[in-house]
Amino acid sequence: MIRAGDAPTTRSAKAANDVHARLTAVTRIYGASPSGARLHALGPIDLDLKRGEFFAVVGPSGCGKSTLLDVLAGLAEPTEGEVVFEGQRVRGVPDGIGVVFQEDASFSWLTVRDNVAFGLRRAGVDAAETARRVDYAIGFMGLREFARAYPAQLSGGMRQRVCIARTLVLQPRLILLDEPFGSLDQQTRLLMGDELLRLWRETKATVMLITHALDEATMLSDRVGVMSARPGVFIDFVETGWPRERDSRIVSDPHFGAVTARLWDKLRVESLKSMGTTA
Amino acid sequence: MTREGWIRLGVVLAATAALEALCRFGAIAHTVVLAPTEMTISLWRILLSGEYNADILLTLRNVLVSSAIAVGLGFALGAIIHALPRVRGAVEPLLASYYSIPTFMFYPIFIVIFGVGSQAIIAIAVLLSIVAMITSTLTGLDRIPPVLRKTARVFRMSPPARAVLIDLPAAAPYLFTGVKLSFAYALIGVIASEFILSGAGIGYSIAYAYNNFSNQRMYGLMLLVIIVATAANTALDAIDRRLQSRLRR
């Protein structure tokens, strides 16, 4: 199994080989009590997330990608192993982590503006600062026209932008996204991908994106982790080597095809396994 | 039976046992509530003796007749309203607030018109249940996917053929919900009417027993209504659920 961090990226300076989050021998087994049926959902996982990198995770359905996110974010306890974020063991959701879920998490009873401001208000941030950050996020995500609308009046893509804006205002240092563009059409996905890159460059946060779309993973990330069929473990890490200033037009770069091909090569076998057939 | 089913059974049995205990140990006066076992014995005797058979059959007959009228008439009206959008636009707000009106208060009017008897009872029961059928029909006809109607046109089907072969089966789950509701409301309407003013039927018998301090009979008959109502509604609900699950493709 390839360990992450073996080959330092050429882009980052030596000093920035700083590990932001680390998972060591993490497994997650459901029903570990005597009576319940045991489901080995994930692991063992060894992963180092470098500070400021854009890391994508691809894998067949059911391999435990979402479980990985849950464990990293402190939403679930690992059955074995250790999760460390910014040098501290993760117990519950630590400060500085933002999550964008697959499902629409926008609150249907609040306007876009109030949705975005929600986290800040609950955290007791003062009104002036809240207004400043909310205005900025709304502008950044292109929601200015819809600030007073309710989510029900918006399309799926817009609602995800609201969720992303709501996460953005809290200035998280690590952003986790679980197939955030799953329900959107291809063209919207590509544009949202560009937005995500802008967000990443602007906030200088570390980003982990879970996706089933190989082109999305290749196009957006510095490094892609390929997971096996359940129980998911990392079977490959692929560096893309893209420049930081990039967008969806990178699909025309010849290297793009090579990376995607390598991903599919590994993934195809695993996907067949998860479907219950062999190559 | 599912795990929850067992828990449910346990809860009901525990509650009954608790009531039994409270009655037997005198915490609840004998003149107020009978112990469940006593109620059951009373019911058994009533059924064996057959003295209330005529009343039971009468109530049953009235409930079935009311349901049938409500379902038939309700479906017809629903289909007509569905076909006339302007009428529907005007009528729909009324239908929506229909059940906020205590329609049962019109029962005395029917008694004045028809006199005390089955006709008045059936009239009020139909009045109570028909709107549930109408709204279920409207929903059912609405929910027929347009693609099925287009398919009918591709097959060059005539309107009656389409209505029977496509509309009816496609809308059936919603229509059956209407049937289930109509039956439940008809049952409530018939029994409530017999209670308030009537000369025969189970409701009347319970009220009569109450007024004559015959607690034994009263509770026996009450138990009968509870058992029959729960059994019938549960059965209809189970069928309704199965039909609804067909919709979740």
Next chain:
Amino acid sequence: MKRFGDFLILLFALFAVWQGLYAIAGETTLTSPAATFVHLGQLMRTEQFWGHVAETGWAFAMAVAISLAGGIGLGTLLGLNRTSGVVSEPILIALYSLPKVTLYPVVLLCFGLGISAKVAFGAMHGLIPVAIFTMKAIMQIKPVYLRTARVLRLSPSQLAMTIALPAVLPEVLAGARLGFSLSLLGVLIGEMFASKRGLGFLITSAMGLGDIATIMSVAVFLSIFAVAANALLLLIDRAIPH
């Protein structure tokens, strides 16, 4: 505007049907719309009438209060745990479709013949739908909302007040509207069955006297109240964003 026009036409049609039925049935079985409203006006000028209204109104108000408090409380308790929710739902629904009139004698035996029996009837009818709607609403809160709350590190009370409550409000209001109507029905039926005061009693005693005008007047009065109250509740429902 066209819709309102259609609605007025419909109202007019209803009155026309009423008038027609009166023409067929005759003076002794129905009163005409006009005569009914005149009679209602006369009734509303008597002190007696308002005494009955107060009796019914008071019982109704208390029944609604108990239905809402009890129903929301019970529904919340049962809905918080998935197992208790699944176990309770069929039991509550069976209670809902039961002809609760059958249980009236038990209530009378427990509470006697006063206003508390009426309040009990109303509460019996109104509490169950409120409980069912509340319970289902809580069970159906989108799981992603709960996960969002955890990511935002909200305290349990913050979760309850700022997310759970607004999320379940539409359903709870729908249940409340239903509970409202059914409580009124329960109180009225109780008065028709066993009371010496109140609008329900007024109807049955008028029936005994063959006073069809009073029966219809009271029915119209109650209908107007019920529709107006329901419309008000609907307005409140629409004013809340969801």
